[in-house]
Amino acid sequence: MKLYTEKGNLNTLKLLAAAEESGIKLEVIEKKHGEKVVPYLTANVLPVLEVYPGKFLFSPNSATRYILNKKSEETDADVDKWLEWESSQLQPVLHPYLVSVIGSGKPETGLLIHIQTLLKSLNGELKGKKFLSEIGLSAADFVLWGSLYPLLAGKFVLKGWEGLYPKIKTWFTAMCDLPSCQKAVTLVITNGDTASLKESLLSQPAPLPLPHLKNVEKLEKLKLDDKVKVKIEK
Amino acid sequence: MNDLKSLATYLNFPVAKLSLDQKEKILVWKEKDGKTLRGLISIAKYLSRNSSHHKQFTGESIEERAAIDQWLEYRLNNIDRAHQEKDTNAFIKDINTYLEDKVYFVGHQLSLADFLLYYGLHNLIRDLTFYEKQKYMHLSRWFDNVQHAENVRQTQTLIPFQKNILYTGSAH
Numbered sequence: 211m212k213l214y215t216e217k218g219n220l221n222t223l224k225l226l227a228a229a230e231e232s233g234i235k236l237e238v239i240e241k242k243h244g245e246k247v248v249p250y251l252t253a254n255v256l257p258v259l260e261v262y263p264g265k266f267l268f269s270p271n272s273a274t275r276y277i278l279n280k281k282s283e284e285t286d287a288d289v290d291k292w293l294e295w296e297s298s299q300l301q302p303v304l305h306p307y308l309v310s311v312i313g314s315g316k317p318e319t320g321l322l323i324h325i326q327t328l329l330k331s332l333n334g335e336l337k338g339k340k341f342l343s344e345i346g347l348s349a350a351d352f353v354l355w356g357s358l359y360p361l362l363a364g365k366f367v368l369k370g371w372e373g374l375y376p377k378i379k380t381w382f383t384a385m386c387d388l389p390s391c392q393k394a395v396t397l398v399i400t401n402g403d404t405a406s407l408k409e410s411l412l413s414q415p416a417p418l419p420l421p422h423l424k425n426v427e428k429l430e431k432l433k434l435d436d437k438v439k440v441k442i443e444k
Numbered sequence: 445m446n447d448l449k450s451l452a453t454y455l456n457f458p459v460a461k462l463s464l465d466q467k468e469k470i471l472v473w474k475e476k477d478g479k480t481l482r483g484l485i486s487i488a489k490y491l492s493r494n495s496s497h498h499k500q501f502t503g504e505s506i507e508e509r510a511a512i513d514q515w516l517e518y519r520l521n522n523i524d525r526a527h528q529e530k531d532t533n534a535f536i537k538d539i540n541t542y543l544e545d546k547v548y549f550v551g552h553q554l555s556l557a558d559f560l561l562y563y564g565l566h567n568l569i570r571d572l573t574f575y576e577k578q579k580y581m582h583l584s585r586w587f588d589n590v591q592h593a594e595n596v597r598q599t600q601t602l603i604p605f606q607k608n609i610l611y612t613g614s615a616h
Binding site (some may be wrong): 249250251252261265267268269271272273276278280283285290291293294295297298301302363366382417418419420421422 | 469481482483484485486489490493506507510511513514517518520521522525526531534538541542544561571581
């Protein structure tokens with residue numbers, strides 16, 4: 211199986227960790243930033259797993275689960291839930307936040323409020339559990355570990371998160387201790403410096419925004435406009 | 445919500461277990477024993493797996509199941525959240541190209557991916573002109589095939605497609 215990726219691609223972490231964990235050899239092919247791999251897609255998404263010649267998995271979550279399932283298949287509803295949550299709830303706020311902090315050095319604090327709400331619920335769900343699913347270590351853990359890595363470790367770490375989310379801390383530490391995850395980090399993150407994720411973050415297409423978060427932004431703008439008005443009136 | 449109601453009907457489950465969490469804007473499926481599922485994909489996969497009908501519906505191999513997962517995610521994150529014309533145009537074009545050499549999204553029979561993509565694309569395809577339907581001919585062929593599959597369409601309107609070519613290249 212071929213894995214197409216680029217230097218410092220964050221979504222490759224989960225895939226490589228899963229491949230290490232299941233002992234599946236991947237032929238890694240490094241593309242240039244912004245290069246297109248899947249012939250039928252307009253967007254230049256990476257990483258892409260070529261399962262058979264011409265058969266692509268361009269969703270990193272589906273590909274991560276596939277790699278683990280090749281070794282031993284699960285059809286667990288908790289794994290469904292966390293992969294859906296990660297791609298549809300977390301990514302639309304996490305990706306632009308990482309772009310703002312790693313890409314431009316100007317963290318968008320508005321996004322951080324949404325991320326913290328999500329982290330709080332993740333922390334709650336981890337109570338009394340070693341891994342996200344009752345079945346044990348699964349794609350759900352690798353997917354979330356990989357996505358949250360630059361937020362919970364390294365140069366751009368979210369200050370004080372360990373105290374706020376102690377259950378996430380226990381889980382994240384256990385994940386980081388896995389040899390498969392350590393190997394993935396050395397392969398993706400140059401010298402352990404999360405600043406090396408910048409080029410890829412800036413070249414990958416952003417997830418489409420959530421409609422109800424758009425409204426929140428509008429509300430915030432409205433409030434700002436109101437303040438401006440008040441000032442003028444005074 | 446209409447899509448999961450139709451899916452439940454298709455797979456012989458009681459629709460009443462489905463509701464919408466207004467606060468988080470997420471679909472919820474509640475079983476009598478308190479088991480709760482949240483989210484379009486999670487509910488759809490739960491129903492498909494636990495249905496005694498349509499065994500092939502969730503995919504026949506690990507490869508097919510992964511591909512179905514991917515297209516469900518695509519529907520949720522790319523199709524449902526495309527509110528700008530450029531995003532809509534991008535996925536229509538992509539899907540049309542993808543379907544060029546395929547009858548179904550994954551494998552050789554109707555799967556959960558076809559079912560939920562049919563519902564996700566219905567209103568958009570309904571609003572296409574005949575010229576656009578011809579332009580996206582692979583998408584149109586797939587859609588017309590799925591809307592005629594047994595019990596898929598249910599209460600959705602049947603969308604007309606022209607069987608013969610209306611517009612020739614030279615005219616445009």
